[in-house]
Amino acid sequence: MSDGPARLLLKPAQLRLIHEIAEHGQLQLAADACAMSQPAASRMLADTERQVGAPLFLRAPKGMTPTEIGRTVLRRARVILREFNSMASDVTALRGGLAGSVRIGAVTGPAVNYLVSAIREIKQAAPEADITVDVLPSRELLGALFAGEMDFVLGRILPEFENRDLNILPMRDENVSMLVRQTHPLARAPAVTLTELSEYEWIMQRRGAPIREAALDAFASVGLGEPRNIVSSPSLLLTIAYLSQSDAISPISDEVAQLLLRPPVSAGFAVLRLQREIRVPPYYLLSLRRRPLSPLAARLRDGVIAFSERGARDLGAGTGRY
Incomplete structure (x- = not known):
């Protein structure tokens, strides 16, 4: 009773030698391509054929050609060698920070x-x-x-x-800008005070967010409570939509404001000119x-x-x- 198919464990060097022999048709040329001597290549081929249990190549004066079994082994060997080369490329890319x-x-x-x-x-x-x-x-x-x-x-x-x-x-650290739509009543003012801003509608980040807290601290520093009319949202997209349809004001990172104001975005907003700078830790x-x-x-x-x-x-x- 058979114990199942025999396991054939060939090394990458053996697979490459088989491939090079099939490519060149000459053992010496295959040995050169594998950076080994002809005697060493001859011994490796003999050992490989012994493991397979059959000749892999026909030897003739004009060169070596694969046997039927040799062609079968070659077909699988080339797939495995491609995977090895791909793996080496992947590892090189990963080590160089070019993949992953x-x-x-x-x-x-x-x-x-x-x-x-x-x-x-x-x-x-x-x-x-x-x-x-x-x-x-x-x-x-x-x-x-x-x-x-x-x-x-x-x-x-x-x-x-x-x-x-x-x-x-x-x-x-971050500088806080007060963003409004271009048609806001204060958009063209040469300077605005926090007192002027306090009665407007606002859209701010959630309570506890650093930019919102910095803005509220600025109001407190001049003796003002937080504005009464506030919409809270962490969504920048909602903030942009809300500002575009109202005279609301939003404290946002200066980097975001500049992105919206400058080409190629040029989204139709303005930054109010405050008399004082507001910064976030x-x-x-x-x-x-x-x-x-x-x-x-x-x-x-x-x-x-x-x-x-x-x-x-x-x-x-x-x-x-x-």
């Missing part, structure tokens, strides 16, 4: 600014790299980071998360100490840092770029 997957998160400001530039740079060199970006509040970003669901995040440090578990790189590039970044994630992180530093230099030089 990465998931990151960011608060809105950096997400619409230099993070986009860093991702575009990666995709130009590695179009098949799988990059996922979530734009969320810092609390949700840190929760996903500590759960192992993100490689790194651009967010703010919160007291409920252990800082000692994080690699922390300071990035930038800085955000950081955060990753877990216990989880080393993959080559692709590290490459993207380095790109984010480079574009952030370039943006800081441009601002320092007074170019007005963001």
Whole structure:
């Protein structure tokens, strides 16, 4: 009674030798292609045929041609060799940060600014790299980071998360702009005060969001309570739609405002000229100490840092770029 088909365990070097013999028809040429001596190639071929249990090639004065069994082995050998070559290419790409997957998160400001530039740079060199970006509040970003669901995040440090578990790189703080539609009654005013703004309708992020809290702190600093007429939403899309249909005001990251105001978007909005600057505490590039970044994630992180530093230099030089 048969124990089933025999197992044939050929090594990659054996498969490549078989392939090269079939390609060249000469053992010496195949040996040269495999960077081995002819005697070593002869011994490897004999050992391979012994494992198969049959000749793989017919020997003739004009060269070597595959037998029927040899053609069957060759067909499978070429498939396996292609897979080995593909695997080697994949590993090289992964090690070079040109392939693989990465998931990151960011608060809105950096997400619409230099993070986009860093991702575009990666995709130009590695179009098949799988990059996922979530734009969320810092609390949700840190929760996903500590759960192992993100490689790194651009967010703010919160007291409920252990800082000692994080690699922390300071990035930038954010300037808050007051965004309105171009036809807003105050859009062309040379300067506006918070007192003038307090009676208007507002659309803001959820309570506790840093930009909303910075705006409300600014009102409190001049002795004003928060505006009475507020719509709360974390959705930037809803905010844009609401502003376009009303005289509401929205405090948003300056990076988002510039994106909406400048070409090619030029979405029909304006930024009010406040008498005072409103800033949000800085955000950081955060990753877990216990989880080393993959080559692709590290490459993207380095790109984010480079574009952030370039943006800081441009601002320092007074170019007005963001």
